[in-house]
Amino acid sequence: MIDISASVMQFLLAFLVVGPLLGAVAALLPAPPGLKGKSPDQAVLRHGVTVTGAILLAAIVLALGFDRDHPSTMQATTDIKWIPTLNVRIHLGIDGISLPLLVLTALLTFLCALYSYFKMPAGPSPKAFVALLLVLESGTLATFAVLDLLLFFLAFEMVLIPMYFLIARWGGEQRQAAAWKFILYTLLGSVVMLLGLLLIGLKTGTFDMVALATDNGRGMTTSVQVIAVLAIGIGLAVKTPMWPLHSWLPDAHTAAPTVGSVLLAGVLLKMGTYGFVRIVLPIAPEGMHRFAPYLAAFAVAGIIYGSLACLALAKRGNKGDLKRLIAYSSVGHMGFVLLGIASMTPTGVNGALFANIAHGLITGLLFFLVGALKDRYGTADLDTLSGATGAALYGRAPRLGGLVAFAAVASLGLPGLAGFWGEMLSMFGAFNPADGLSRPAFVTFMSIAAVGTLLTAAYLLVVVRRVCMGTPGTQPQEPRLVDVQGYEVASWSPLVALTVLAGLWPAVLLGLTDPAVHKLLAGGKS
Secondary structure, three states: OOOHHHHHHHHHHHHHHHHHHHHHHHOOOOOOOOOOOOOOHHHHHHHHHHHHHHHHHHHHHHHHHHOOOOOOHHHHHHHEEHHHHHHHEEEEEEEEOOOHHHHHHHHHHHHHHHHHHHHOOOOHHHHHHHHHHHHHHHHHHHHHOOHHHHHHHHHHHHHHHHHHHHHHOOOOOOHHHHHHHHHHHHHHHHHHHHHHHHHHHHHHHOOEHHHHHHHHOOOOOOHHHHHHHHHHHHHHHHHOOOOOOHHHHHHHHHHHHHHHHHHHHHHHHHHHHHHHHHHHHHHHHHHHHHHHHHHHHHEEEEEEEEHHHHHHHHHOOOOEEEEEEHHHHHHHHHHHHHHHHHHOOOOHHHOOOOOOOHHHHHHHHHHHHHHHHHHOOOOOOOHHHHHOOOOOHHOHHHHHHHHHHHHHHHHHHOOOOOOHHHHHHHHHHHHOOOOOHHHHHHHHHHHHHHHHHHHHHHHHHHHHHHHHOOOOOOOOOOOOOOOOHHHHHHHHHHHHHHHHHHHHHHHHHHHHHHHHHHHHHHOOOO
């Protein structure tokens, strides 16, 4: 921690939310004179790198100035009247739960902007691409920074339009259908969620998330809490996505450009699970208690379903798209997050938050790598990648093959890497759930989730064998591919380093989340 004044911390958090919007407006302005000899497209892409780099630097300084001795206390807070008649305020703040997600969002957006500078996806003007990327970053950062229910909803919805256009205008085959499916699913879920948020505000007289968490549901009857949790939970479950509300995700990932898939998996999915932790758990605990067993059941169903779908896609002859496979793997991984939340214990919720960050790092890296494979082979089809024209990535591009293997074993939860701790803690939480929840039922859920870890290892190892080692019997004379290039090293190495760091030193995250989670579950009491 470095000593930074409260006013500077306030400014930094406000800059994180507003800065990308200002950058988006600047990206759309006409290019200034004096760019003779310079490509306008490269200039606007460079602008995207500069703005996202400034946001990342602000996030790092904010993290360095964060008081790690009191991570359960809201810091860098701003509280301004906005709509007095509805008691809606511009209330911003961060604690140990939201800070890691802010830094992850800033990091992944910067890496996507850097990657796009060298490898711009095919499509319309880069001006619109950069502007949409920055609007998406602003909405995501605002979701993790705001402390008012209506502001949360506005930020939650703000990301839909830029992601829709990123898929529809810069995506691959079937991009229009995938984009429409994405926005219709999420909008319908959000309408239901808004009704639940309004119900809470009208019944309690406030939309302030800190005040509501401190009240811990005492201002609402159990029936109101149950209705609110059902309504809000549907909207959050669609965004997570939870089985069986997940069907928009594989299509969106398959059609999206590389950076769209990275941001969709790396940060947008986290908005749903963050909402469960920040809103549902502390504000409507009795309602959550009623639905926790059902949430856990859907979570483990998603773990098994996602793993079996991946095994089917990995089987030779099924023409499985590698991007689609990773999308289905996200359904399984987010199932572990939901299982930890459903346990309603500090151990389980800490595991869910850790798994959130680990999934963002590892799956973001996986989508970057699949994008690189698609650029080199012209396809992400597994049969093509492992057939006679794509055998033995280890021999054709050894560094790229090594990175694919690393990301796969990290995703399957190998001890020593980030993916291990979140899944383990989530299952520990299910082994001994909160008082009043059926322990036999949750132990059964934990056992099913443990089977899911074996299935996850199975399909990821099949992918590594087929993509990196090739199909047995293929000829070794295939020409070498272009191996990892400099801009790819710059874009991917932070994700590799953080995956190892979080795996070897989990306290770097758990030290932030644990006190905040205990306070949250205790009704705002440290």
